[in-house]
Amino acid sequence: MRLPNEDVAWLAAAPDHAGRPFPHDDGTIIRHSIADPELFAVLVRRHAPAIARYVTRRIGRDAAEDIVAETFLVAFRQRAGYTDEGRDCLPWLYGIATRLAHRHWRSETKQLRLLARTGVDPVTEPFADRVDAAVSASAVKPRLAEALACLPKAQRDALLLLVWADLSYEQISVATGVPLGTVQSRISRARQRMRKQLADIDPQGITEGFPR
Structure with missing residues (x-):
């Protein structure tokens, strides 16, 4: 499951939820996706580019692709526990991505120190x-x-x-x-x-x- 590049581009070009209308509120989409899992793809299409930029800056492009993909997989699995009524679920997604990126803490520090030298x-x-x-x-x-x-x-x-x-x-x-x-x-x-x-x-x- 690799979302940041080809898959995200494909999702962006695909009809929204098989051509059916969907709510614009992130929280509502998440709640509806419990009964209709395909609806979650709307959030991937909407927020994957922002998550990819953030993670790529932190740990580099190669490792970021897997972290972004896993971020949305974790979010999908945990969506029933999402309780924020706000319109924007990005803080929730950034939190998941940040925790997953900790696996690459040493890589991030090495990348920063390489920049410091060069x-x-x-x-x-x-x-x-x-x-x-x-x-x-x-x-x-x-x-x-x-x-x-x-x-x-x-x-x-x-x-x-x-x-x-x-x-x-x-x-x-x-x-x-x-x-x-x-x-x-x-x-x-x-x-x-x-x-x-x-x-x-x-x-x-x-x-x-x-x-x-």
Whole structure:
């Protein structure tokens, strides 16, 4: 089951649920898919590209394909337990993907440290885009990668869900299954660590660059 590339493209081109109308609310789709499993393909078509981008940034393209596929397989199997009434199930999916990506924690850290040494892979581009324009991106990206590689797992998860997945603090709480106050603390500590390691580059630009 490999969803991010060929299968997702096929789903996007296929008629929605065999040509039948379907609800646009994620929560409603999930509830209806319990009795009508084929309806779950709507969520795959809708959200697989976003999950693929997030996971690929974290662990690389090769490993990401299997993680994205498994994310939707796990979500499908657990859909009866989905209780969020919100319209968007992405925080739930990001949480599953993040937990599955932990299998590749060493690979992710190795990838970040490789970037820190070479500066070749723009894995930290979303951060660099927020750094003051006066700072050279070629100098900043390797340092950002090194700083990310040094973060504890929980802090890195929270920070990357904020910056790469563009989730709110409340959504990160849903994704990670921890209280909102814990999310706030993890992100605050992650920022402090990052600023300390990057202080010699441009402390004000780095500090202002992180989303609030």
